[in-house]
Amino acid sequence: MSAPERGLIQIVGAAIVDDLERPRQLLAARRTRPAQFARLWEFPGGKVDPGEGCEAALLRELDEELGVKATLGAEVPGETSQGWKLAGPAAMRVWFARIDRGFPLPIEDHDLLRWVPLDGAAGALEWIPADLPIVEAVSSAARY
Numbered sequence: 001m002s003a004p005e006r007g008l009i010q011i012v013g014a015a016i017v018d019d020l021e022r023p024r025q026l027l028a029a030r031r032t033r034p035a036q037f038a039r040l041w042e043f044p045g046g047k048v049d050p051g052e053g054c055e056a057a058l059l060r061e062l063d064e065e066l067g068v069k070a071t072l073g074a075e076v077p078g079e080t081s082q083g084w085k086l087a088g089p090a091a092m093r094v095w096f097a098r099i100d101r102g103f104p105l106p107i108e109d110h111d112l113l114r115w116v117p118l119d120g121a122a123g124a125l126e127w128i129p130a131d132l133p134i135v136e137a138v139s140s141a142a143r144y
């Protein structure tokens with residue numbers, strides 16, 4: 001996995017879908033903090049720890065935040081090697097993911113989880129603004 005470059009904070013996020021082969025539904029999570037993002041919807045995930053690989057970090061975050069063991073599918077490629085540019089000095093790599101074990105619950109950082117149809121997902125919820133192009137890319141990557 002590529003190490004963080006040029007001081008950008010590396011974030012990883014999961015587009016959890018009902019089925020990696022024929023995705024129809026996306027699992028969105030509503031943040032509780034900080035104030036600027038509270039009540040906005042996002043991809044579960046978080047910061048990559050120093051020395052940690054991006055995919056390992058994402059699997060760890062999904063376990064901590066939602067209580068699930070997941071398998072990652074394809075990456076949703078962003079504009080840079082560090083993924084999609086977020087607000088501030090941060091970028092997020094995003095992978096499709098499928099839950100293998102556990103029922104997803106908002107254990108940490110979220111107060112609600114919701115499955116939304118991939119078709120129209122960007123308009124279905126109030127996403128973190130930086131996530132909108134990512135949600136659109138996820139929806140179109142899943143179209144077949």
Ligand SMILES: Nc1nc2c([nH]c(=O)n2[C@H]2C[C@H](O)[C@@H](COP(=O)(O)OP(=O)(O)OP(=O)(O)O)O2)c(=O)[nH]1
Nearest residue numbers: 011013042043044045046047086087090128130131
């Ligand atoms: N997880 C996640 N973070 C996002 C998304 N979009 C977006 O702008 N962000 C921002 C919000 C935060 O500033 C940052 C992620 O940090 P975080 O707070 O989730 O990471 P963490 O759980 O490891 O945090 P912490 O324990 O160090 O506070 O990226 C998204 O879709 N998912």
